[in-house]
Amino acid sequence: MLERFHLLIIREVERQGSLTAAAEVLHLTQSALSHTVKKVEQQLGTPIWDREGRSLRLTQAGQYLLSLANRLLPQFEQAEARMKQYAAGERGTLRIGMECHPCYQWLLKVVSPYLARWPDVDVDVKQRFQFGGIGALFGYDIDVLVTPDPLMRPGLRFDPVFDYEQVLVVSERHRFANVRYVKPEQLVDETLITYPVETDRLDIYNQFLRPANVVPRRHKTIETTDIMLQMVASDRGVAALPRWLADEYADRMPVTSVKLGREGIAKQIFLGTREADASIDYLHAFVELARNSNQGAPRVRR
Structure with a gap:
């Protein structure tokens, strides 16, 4: 049976480049990690890596599992972080990705009243998603994407702001x-x-x-x-x-x-979110505040 830990191994071996380095990061001995790898390959009935000397190269099956790991593991990690925040009495952190360089000044005007209304929510702005905002949303690296160029995808929604x-x-x-x-x-x-x-x-x-x-x-x-x-x-x-x-x-x-x-x-500015997050009250409140804020940009002049 494929388990989360197996996906962790695949991702870490790919990141580190070897079983030895991955074992150190995962706090395992190399022999224990090698044994786990052999066991999961036997269970799946197909090799995950081709071994070329000391180097490892993912097989087609391994590439598929790596893609799966890169999609699912961030969601597990985000869920665990959120559970820790709930346990500590915190709502969480709203992570905003920017695909619009000049929108930073506008965002500041929205964040200020938002923080006043939601004192138990932190805000983190990530400005390095100009070239991969959609992937960042799907990968749970951000919760809101500010973009002038929405790419409609199943599982995402884009609300026009101004x-x-x-x-x-x-x-x-x-x-x-x-x-x-x-x-x-x-x-x-x-x-x-x-x-x-x-x-x-x-x-x-x-x-x-x-x-x-x-x-x-x-x-x-x-x-x-x-x-x-x-x-x-x-x-x-x-x-x-x-x-x-x-x-x-x-x-x-x-x-x-x-x-x-x-x-x-x-042009228009949109806020992109995951449809699965529609019930998160502080995220929905941010979108509504941004959409209805009187501090947004003026309408197009004709």
């Missing part, structure tokens, strides 16, 4: 500063500054530049919004950001925003 407009942010001295909107071909000679996200996930590329077969003269990535807009204010490039965020910075920096195309680019 609408916003993607705009081009330029220096007040820039040649675009006083125009109503810009056309894609006008960015041919510009340095475009973005967050370090693949261009396939950038709206200015997908919805503005690529449909017109336009490539900016240079594409530069910057991690933080403050530095990005300092560069823009110094006429070192232009940036595409939500209008509400651009307006906040325009109050303290010499920058202004311009529509991307005559109609502009309209």
Whole structure:
């Protein structure tokens, strides 16, 4: 019979690269671990590893079990952590993953009243899920995903939180500063500054530049919004950001925003959660607060 401990072994051997190293992490002797591995292979009727000298390579069956381990073990670990929190009289920790760099400022405005209303719930924000938020939800690494690009999958739900407009942010001295909107071909000679996200996930590329077969003269990535807009204010490039965020910075920096195309680019921010977590009261409360908060971004301007 396949047991949770067997999945732990498979995952740890893969992580450590050898039975010896895995045995140390699992607090077993190498002989005990080898015996367990042989026993489970006999029970399953198929080898899990091919042995090549001292190295191990997962068989097709082993690859399947590793995939199973990577899906199930985080759920066990999350459940155990939550049970410990319940036993200690705590509700738990709400773990939020961010696929939206500029949404961090908005999130702070939602987290503050949430913490006041839920004093026995902690909040942890993870900003390294820009390229794998869906996997992080399924893997129970996060509980809520903030994203402008929901990927509908069975077992997940996405609630729209607010609408916003993607705009081009330029220096007040820039040649675009006083125009109503810009056309894609006008960015041919510009340095475009973005967050370090693949261009396939950038709206200015997908919805503005690529449909017109336009490539900016240079594409530069910057991690933080403050530095990005300092560069823009110094006429070192232009940036595409939500209008509400651009307006906040325009109050303290010499920058202004311009529509991307005559109609502009309209977007939405969604909160993704697991359907199985619908009964968790503090998670549902966060989604409702975010959706109804008066501190959210303004509606798209026309």
